Amino acid sequence: MSTPSRVRAQGTGPLLALLAFAQFISAIDYNIVYVALPEIGRAVGFDAHSLQWVISAYAVAFGGFLLLGGRAIDLLGRRRMFTTALALYGLSSLAGGLATEPGVLVAARAVQGLGGALLLPATLSLIATSFEEGAARNRALAVWGGAGAVGLALGSLLGGVLTQYLGWESVFYVNVPLALGAAAVAFTVIPADAARERDRGFDLAGGLTATAGFTAVVFGVVQGPEAGWTSAQTLVSLLAGLALVGVFLAVEARTAHPLMPLRLLRNRSLIAAMGITFVFMGTFGAQYYFFTVYLQNVHGYGAMATGLAFLPSALTGLVGTKASEWLLGRAGIRTTIVTGLLLGAAGMVALALAQSPTGGYAALLPGVVLLSLGQGLAWTAMFAAAGTGVDARHQGIASAMASTTQQIGGAVGLAVLIAVAGAGTDASTGPALVPGLRTAGFTAAALTLLGVAIALTLRRPAGTAPDDPASAPDVRQPQRVNAA
Missing domain, CATH: 4.10.860 (DNA Excision Repair, Uvrb; Chain A)
Structure with a gap:
């Protein structure tokens, strides 16, 4: 039986930088399109109903293919799938920028989603198998999470700048050199994958x-x-x-x-993480949408101003992920997640209270800070929970399980909150939107408490056995190293 590739101790610094950069690319892509949507609709020919598929095609493909992608990583190799994912991202972004018809653009976004379904579990699997569970892995996850937090916020700013000065096509073209360049670097940073094990069928x-x-x-x-x-x-x-x-x-x-060994469902930490990612993305993840709607549709912010409004969120999210590393080492996963979710819920309430037809941006900042700080704390910790006690051979599928519930939670949460925000009004712009937006904020804060309840089921065991029946060390597992 061939052995999995081993991660070189000298390569952990460049490896972590590459994985963080990959998350940065993925996070930018998630938000960069929002600001450009009106211009995309006009230029490509989408109507009001079909324009949502510029966003939804990505979400459907991402959520649908995650489990398959996670298992492919475990079976076919982490470097192979990581580079394949980035290549799909880069080429589909090029196709999106060249699109002149709605169908072509939607198809390109779906392929981007497929790339994301490979990239996220590949990245998390590389972190889980390259950094020792505990302080080293927490630090790696904090760096990875920080890159994602900055990418999410800067995606809106970059989308505004590019759309205003270079046109909507540039929000797709920018991914091409980033993704393909990262794929090329991966061949020098990530060790080659071992040959596929013959006794592990698909x-x-x-x-x-x-x-x-x-x-x-x-x-x-x-x-x-x-x-x-x-x-x-x-x-x-x-x-x-x-x-x-x-x-x-x-x-x-x-x-x-x-594809998904059912014994993984006996891992208490993984199951709790799946529930938390579902609630997290359905509440925290929806805030980018509603914040953009409030700024643009109520107060008339342009693309550039909206992007700039997200900068405090980026900086605070980075602080949150760094604080998460510190809190994980001192208080554990459960306390870190609960703290992050409660801070985020408080931020949602503060944001909702600050929204008004005549209110200024400064009134929103306390809510933005609380929400982003909580997001940074919880994001790192919930993925640390997902990888706890999982055998190295199943890290890809375990991270895909948590990511699948994250994507479905995002779709469900946004659908529910949009329905809440739109109840009682047919308006699409203006002050009439404010009551619904505030109600959606209060509802999201209340739903976040469900995530707190799930997090309280977590415990810090003295020693967690891997999910495989044999808990003895396995020489076939990749060698783990401390973070540089």
């Missing part, structure tokens, strides 16, 4: 049912607010997706080489 039935099921669920959730929750399209998609997920679980219980 679960084709599980891969097909999981991908189809989760894609259908995310599609139904995304379509629900626009098509109607009782429409045939939404109901068929949701019911078919849930049925396929049920078939997937049945397949996993019977196959010799499961």
Whole structure:
């Protein structure tokens, strides 16, 4: 049996920088398109209904392919999948910038989502197998999370600058050199993958049912607010997706080489992390959308001004991820997550209270600071929880499980909160939006407390056994090293 590749001790600094940069690219791409949406709609020919698919195509593909991507990483190799993901990102971004028809642009965004479904679990798996569980891994996750927090916030600023001065196409073109350059660097930083182990088969039935099921669920959730929750399209998609997920679980219980080993569901920390990522993305993740709507549709901010308004969030999020590393080492995962979620909930309430038809930007800053600080604390810690006690051979699929619930939670949360914000008004701009936006903020804060309840089920065990039956050290596992 061939052995997995080993990470060189001398390479941890450049490796961490590369993984953080990959997260930065992914995070920028998540937000950079929002500011450019109006211009994309006018230039490419989207109508009011179809424009949402510039965002939704990415979310559907990302959420649907995560489990398949995570298992591919475990079986086919971390470097192979990491570089493949970045290549998909770069080439699909080029196609998006060249698009002149809505269908082409939506397809390009879907391929970007597929790249994300490979990139996120590949990055988390490389962190989990390269840095020792504990302080070294916490530090690596803090650096990775900090890059993501900055990328999310700067994505809006960069989107505004590029759209205003270079046109909407540039928000796609900017990813091309970043992604392809990172893919090239990966070959010099990440050790080559070992040959595939012959006794580890690929679960084709599980891969097909999981991908189809989760894609259908995310599609139904995304379509629900626009098509109607009782429409045939939404109901068929949701019911078919849930049925396929049920078939997937049945397949996993019977196959010799499961896509998602069901014994992972006995890992208490991983299951809690999945619940927390679901709540987190459905509440924290939706705030970027509502903050943009408030600034642009209520107060008339342009693309550049909106981007600049996100800068305090970027700086505070970076502080939060650094503080998360410190708090993880002193108080543990549970306390760090609970603290982050409570701070974020307080920030959502403060933001909601500060919103008004005549209010200034300064009134929003206390809420922005609390929300971003809490986000940085919780983001790092919840992914630390997802990798705790998981065998190195299953880190890819474990991170994909937590990321899948994160993506579905984001789609569900945004759909629910948009419905809350829009209740009682048909307005799309102006002061009439404020009551609904405030109600959505209060609702998100209340839902965040569900994440707190889940986090309280976590515990810090004296010693956590890996998910495999044999807990003895396995010489086949990659050698872990301390952070540089």
